[in-house]
Amino acid sequence: MLKFVKGNLENIDGVAIYPIISLLIFFIFFLLLFWWVFTAKKAYIKEVSNIPLENEDNSNHNNIV
Template identity: 80%
Template sequence: MLKFVKQNLENIDGVSIYPIVSLLIFFLFFIGLFLWVLTAKKEHIKEVSNIPLEDQLKSDQP
């Protein structure tokens, strides 16, 4: 099946740009995510990391 898809894609002009663009988008997304994690405020990280614990504590109380 892959042979048929590959054969059809080889006949399209300019199709080789799509894998390059998708790889570029992939890396830009994760580089942006990495930079956001490095620059995130510690208070925000602590607040978000305690959300599941706060919900569990509220449900355990009578």
């Protein structure tokens, strides 16, 4: 199956740039994510991490009827 795809892609001019662009987008995204994680404020991280643990007065999740 791969030989059918590879054969068609070899005939397209400039197709080699697409894997390079994909790799660059992937690499840049994770570099930015890595940078954000290390520069985020600890108070913000703590506040966001406690969101699932907060009790809401209007929630019916724990009420047994």
